[in-house]
Amino acid sequence: MMRLELVKRPQRSMLFSALSPFIAFALTIIAGAVMFALLGVNPLTAFNIYFIEPISQVWQLHELAIKAAPLILIAVGLSVCYKANIWNIGAEGQFILGGIVGSMVPVLFPQFEGPLVLPLMLLLGMVGGAAYAAIPALLKTRFGTNEILTSLMLVYVAQLFLDWLVRGPWRDPQGHGFPQTIQFNDSAVLPELMPDAGRANWGFVFALVAAVLVWILMSRMLKGFEVRVLGSSPRAGRFAGFGLNRMVFFAFLLSGALAGLAGISEVSGAIGQLQPVISPGYGFTAIIVAFLGRLNPLGIVAAGLVLALTYLGGEAVQSALGISDKVARVFQGMLLFFVLGCDTLIHYRIRVIGLALTKPEGVAKLEAAPKLKEAR
Amino acid sequence: MDITVNILLTIATAATPLLIAAIGELVVERSGVLNLGVEGMMIMGAVGGFGATYLTGSPWIGLLAAIAMGAVFSLLFAVMTLSLATNQVATGLSLTLLGLGLSGMMGTRFVGQPGERLPNLYIPGLTEIPVVGRLLFGQDPIFYISIALTAAVMWFLFKTRTGLTLRSIGDSHTSAHALGIKVIRYRYLAVIFGGACAGLAGGHLSLVYTPQWVENMSAGRGWIALALVVFASWRPWRVLAGAYIFGAVWIGQLHAQAFGIPVPSQFLSSLPYLATVVVLVLISRNKRLTMMNTPASLGQPFVPDR
Numbered sequence: 001m002m003r004l005e006l007v008k009r010p011q012r013s014m015l016f017s018a019l020s021p022f023i024a025f026a027l028t029i030i031a032g033a034v035m036f037a038l039l040g041v042n043p044l045t046a047f048n049i050y051f052i053e054p055i056s057q058v059w060q061l062h063e064l065a066i067k068a069a070p071l072i073l074i075a076v077g078l079s080v081c082y083k084a085n086i087w088n089i090g091a092e093g094q095f096i097l098g099g100i101v102g103s104m105v106p107v108l109f110p111q112f113e114g115p116l117v118l119p120l121m122l123l124l125g126m127v128g129g130a131a132y133a134a135i136p137a138l139l140k141t142r143f144g145t146n147e148i149l150t151s152l153m154l155v156y157v158a159q160l161f162l163d164w165l166v167r168g169p170w171r172d173p174q175g176h177g178f179p180q181t182i183q184f185n186d187s188a189v190l191p192e193l194m195p196d197a198g199r200a201n202w203g204f205v206f207a208l209v210a211a212v213l214v215w216i217l218m219s220r221m222l223k224g225f226e227v228r229v230l231g232s233s234p235r236a237g238r239f240a241g242f243g244l245n246r247m248v249f250f251a252f253l254l255s256g257a258l259a260g261l262a263g264i265s266e267v268s269g270a271i272g273q274l275q276p277v278i279s280p281g282y283g284f285t286a287i288i289v290a291f292l293g294r295l296n297p298l299g300i301v302a303a304g305l306v307l308a309l310t311y312l313g314g315e316a317v318q319s320a321l322g323i324s325d326k327v328a329r330v331f332q333g334m335l336l337f338f339v340l341g342c343d344t345l346i347h348y349r350i351r352v353i354g355l356a357l358t359k360p361e362g363v364a365k366l367e368a369a370p371k372l373k374e375a376r
Numbered sequence: 377m378d379i380t381v382n383i384l385l386t387i388a389t390a391a392t393p394l395l396i397a398a399i400g401e402l403v404v405e406r407s408g409v410l411n412l413g414v415e416g417m418m419i420m421g422a423v424g425g426f427g428a429t430y431l432t433g434s435p436w437i438g439l440l441a442a443i444a445m446g447a448v449f450s451l452l453f454a455v456m457t458l459s460l461a462t463n464q465v466a467t468g469l470s471l472t473l474l475g476l477g478l479s480g481m482m483g484t485r486f487v488g489q490p491g492e493r494l495p496n497l498y499i500p501g502l503t504e505i506p507v508v509g510r511l512l513f514g515q516d517p518i519f520y521i522s523i524a525l526t527a528a529v530m531w532f533l534f535k536t537r538t539g540l541t542l543r544s545i546g547d548s549h550t551s552a553h554a555l556g557i558k559v560i561r562y563r564y565l566a567v568i569f570g571g572a573c574a575g576l577a578g579g580h581l582s583l584v585y586t587p588q589w590v591e592n593m594s595a596g597r598g599w600i601a602l603a604l605v606v607f608a609s610w611r612p613w614r615v616l617a618g619a620y621i622f623g624a625v626w627i628g629q630l631h632a633q634a635f636g637i638p639v640p641s642q643f644l645s646s647l648p649y650l651a652t653v654v655v656l657v658l659i660s661r662n663k664r665l666t667m668m669n670t671p672a673s674l675g676q677p678f679v680p681d682r
Contacts, residue, residue, distance in 0.1 A: 004459045006679050087465055139653070145660040148412065148465065149603045149652065156596050156649040164642035284473060291466060324484040329477025336470035337456065344460040348679070 006348040013346050020342035021292055021299070025306070027338040032331060041321055049320045050313035060312070062198025066270050067311050069203035070095065070279070072304035073262035074286035076207075076214045077255030079295040083218070085231040086251045090136065090151030091259040092283025093158035094129040098260025099267040100162055101128025103181065103274050106188035107170055113187040121188060121264055129260015130253045132158065137252035141245040147252075155283070163276045170274065181274040190269035203265035208301065210258055215297040227251070259283060280311065281329075288336040307332060381510060383627065388515060389585055391623025392522045393418070393577040397601035398608070398615045399522075399529050400573020405605055406533060407566035408546035410675040412468025413453050414574050415598025416475025421446040421578025423479040426486055426589040435494045435583050439518070439576070442583070446575015447568050449475060454567040458560050461677040476592060483589045491587035494518065516584045518576065525573070530612040542566065546671030549678040559678055574598065596649065603652045607659050609669035618655075625651050 032050075033043035054060055074091045081088045102125030105117055135154060139145040167179045175182070190201045218224035230237035230247050237244065267278055289307050293300030314328025344350070397414055404411050424445030429438030453471045456462045494516050497503070502513040533539040542562055545552040549559045581593055600622060608614035629644040637644070660666055 006459075006461055008679065008681075082466075089469060139657055139660075143657050143661045144663055144666070145653075145656050146606060149599065149606070149656055152599055153596070153603075153649040153652050157646045160642040160646040164640045167642075168640060287466075287469060288473070324481045326477050326480035326484070330474065330481055331477075333470055333474025333477050336466070337452070337474065340462040340467050340470060341456055341460050344462055348461065350460075 003353045005351045005353050006344070007351055008348055009346075016342070016345040017294070020345060021294065021303070021339060023345075024292070024335060024338035024342045027342075028331065028335045031334050031338075035327075035330065039323060041323070046317060046321065046323075049316050051309060054309065054312035054316050059198040062194075062200035063312060064305065064308050065200040065204040067308035068304040069201075069207045070262035070266050070282045071286050071289045071307055072207035072301055073203070073210055073265070074255075074259045074283055075289035075293065075300045075304060076210050076297050077258035078286055078290045079293070079297060079300060080214060080218065080227055081251040081255050082290060083231045083295050084227045084247055084251050085234075086248055087148045088133065088136070088151050088252055088255050089148055089287060090133070090153075090155050090283070091255065091286055092279060092281065093151070093155035094132045094256040094259035095263035095266075095279055095283045096155075096158040096162050097132040098125040098129035098263030099274065099278050100165065100263075101125060101131075101260070102264030103184075103267055106184040106268075107181045107274065110182060110185055113185055115187070117185075117187045118190065118268070121268060122261060125260045125264025126257040127260070129263060130257040133252040133256020133259070134249070137249045141248050147248075159277075162274070162278070166274050166276055172273075179276050183273050184268060188268055189272055190265055199270070201265070201269035203262070203269050206261060206265060207304070210261075211297040211301050214254075218297065223250070259286075285311075285332055288332050288339075291336060292339050307335075310335075381507060383631070384511060385515065387620065387623045387627045388511075388519055389623075390626045391619040392516075392519050393580040393585065393597055394601050394604060394622055395522045395616060395619035396518070396525060396580065397574045397577035397598060398604040398619060399526055399612060400570040400577075401601055402605050402608070402610060402612060402615055403529060403533070403542070403573075404566050404570035405674055406546045406610060406671055407542050407563050408549055408671050408673040408676070408678075409457065409563050409567055410464045410468065411450070411453055411457075411471070411567060411570055412465060412602065413450070413471025413475065413598075414570075414601050415594055415596065416472035417446045417449050417571050417574035418475075418578040418581070418598040418601075419479045419592070419594045420449045420475045421575030422582040422593055423483045423486070423578075423589060424575065425579035426491060426582040426587075427482065429492050429583060430486055430489055433492070435492045435587075438492075438583050439494065439579050442575045442579025443572045444575070446578060447572040450567050450571020450574070453571070454564050457677065458563050458567070461679050464675050464677065472598070480591050483591060486589035487591070489589065491582065491589070493587040494583045516580075518580045518584055521576070526612050526616050533612065543671070546673060549673045549676070553678075553680055559680065563678075574601075577601070600648065600652055603656055606666075607655050609659065609665055610671065611669070622648060622651070 036043045036046040055064055074095065078088060078091060102121040104124060105112060105121045132154065136147045136151040139150050140147045166181055170181045172180055172182045190203060192199055192201050193204070194200070218227065226237070226242045226247065229240060230242055230244060234244055262282065263278070267274060271278060285307055289300055289303045292306065293303035310328045310331045314325040317323045317327060318325040397418055401411065401414055421442040425438040425442030428441030429435045453467055456467045457464050496514055496516050497520070499513045503509050533543060541557055545557060545559050545562050553559050578594060582589055586593065604615055604618045604622065607618045626648050629647045632644050633641045
């Protein structure tokens with residue numbers, strides 16, 4: 001029988017640390033080619049439609065930026081959590097709450113206009129996302145409740161709450177019964193960056209700024225060091241006087257605020273009103289973005305653009321080839337699998353052991369024994 | 377009386393998939409592996425079960441297909457976490473994401489197609505006994521499997537030598553390895569068993585609970601099953617009790633919606649998820665109980681040194 005054996009490297013391999021996202025992407029492409037072939041589509045045609053055509057014109061690059069902005073914003077926050085070994089997987093819910101709380105201004109006070117509206121909305125969005133993220137943080141620090149399950153359960157609750165709002169109290173009375181709020185007034189809409197060239201809005205700028213700020217935080221400031229120490233060795237962190245509970249709150253509030261900012265940016269920029277569904281799973285896809293970007297904010301910018309492309313490509317193959325746009329989800333899932341698998345190469349060498357090649361265990365032990373003595 | 381029996385029957389139907397998935401995950405976690413991919417394996421089981429039934433016309437073949445689908449899908453997780461020692465949390469998440477995507481793609485052609493329900497048990501004479509007849513002898517086959525499975529897992533974990541070995545691996549994989557136990561092999565088998573259970577639970581959804589294919593039809597049940605294992609502090613009989621409590625909550629909110637209780641349906645629908653959070657908080661408040669029962673090496677990757 002064939003067997004894989006991991007041999008620990010003396011130190012992490014810088015080479016594979018840099019290469020592994022690319023290897024993972026290449027493997028995804030190969031697996032994707034097999035998948036398209038199984039679906040009866042020429043892989044080259046499919047890849048052209050999936051990866052090349054959606055970004056061959058300037059306005060399409062703007063669409064890419066629209067999709068990438070929330071992914072980057074959320075993933076940058078999640079990277080801090082995951083570095084600290086804190087598992088916030090409820091960003092989707094924090095995104096929704098950010099969208100809801102930020103929308104209070106234009107929905108409840110439609111007459112309120114002026115330059116103050118947008119900053120207030122963005123601020124409220126961040127507060128909403130952070131407050132929602134504070135729930136699992138509080139439960140974890142107070143009662144030791146597993147944050148993975150609580151943060152995830154709250155996603156379902158947030159989705160249902162939004163559904164209730166737009167069908168119930170916040171429904172546009174002149175909306176012909178459609179489940180949506182009123183269109184936001186002009187001063188509540190996030191402006192486009194270059195209206196002549198495409199639809200991309202300020203959300204993308206927020207994402208880039210957030211990435212740079214978090215990068216500075218993580219690599220140049222004490223807080224970033226604290227995150228890394230507590231993540232890799234909570235015991236060492238305690239000796240250094242870093243509080244684990246404070247870190248749980250810090251990581252959740254930061255990632256919740258960024259997810260909330262992404263939510264309100266999406267609602268006020270790309271959509272312009274609240275509707276029952278405001279996210280095609282950005283909060284979950286951002287988990288993939290965070291890992292593909294090696295939990296490094298600058299890597300996450302690149303990874304966010306790649307994952308945004310999988311969304312656009314999914315839409316493109318659906319309209320051009322009649323394949324379900326779920327193909328995007330499959331690509332995203334495969335990508336994460338391969339990234340995680342390739343990450344093993346950073347810490348381990350992999351030896352493939354077949355039956356014929358292995359020495360009987362006794363022989364191997366005999367050979368190893370004198371070496372052990374020498375070592376002593 | 378008939379109403380009570382009907383309600384009890386629907387509760388059992390709602391509890392069964394939770395019970396099966398949670399029992400499978402319990403064995404996995406007892407071996408020290410945390411597989412967060414239950415939701416993904418479940419939905420793959422659901423689409424596999426429905427698809428096989430649709431293509432062959434036999435829900436029994438569908439049942440087997442659901443189990444096989446879950447097991448094969450879990451193998452992906454096993455190879456990654458056990459042979460490649462990847463992060464179990466992240467890998468489990470990716471299994472769920474991939475499962476939701478893959479099932480959606482595979483199921484496109486099944487949307488809106490009529491399904492075939494697994495027939496209920498019927499034993500002439502026994503099933504007609506008033507009240508208890510239908511409860512004991514008139515349910516769907518997977519219900520009986522779920523009860524038998526719980527009993528079998530209880531016996532296996534606590535009454536057999538292999539079960540003891542499995543638990544010892546979960547508590548300290550290094551000690552077990554030092555004793556010459558094949559840690560990785562045990563864990564492979566445990567993960568695949570968990571996958572088969574999750575697949576069966578998914579099959580229950582698309583062959584019994586609502587015999588049709590709807591995208592994302594697992595609706596977070598895989599995650600609730602994970603919570604149930606924590607709630608049960610890794611004890612099979614408590615999983616059984618927990619699954620039926622959750623089944624009751626699930627059915628209760630559906631009935632409340634049907635009766636037109638003046639509470640928005642969305643609030644009622646969010647009850648099972650909120651209940652999960654509350655239950656998790658209640659159980660984790662008792663820190664000693666949790667500490668005592670949690671498999672000590674849960675979620676930690678293991679690379680045998682030699």
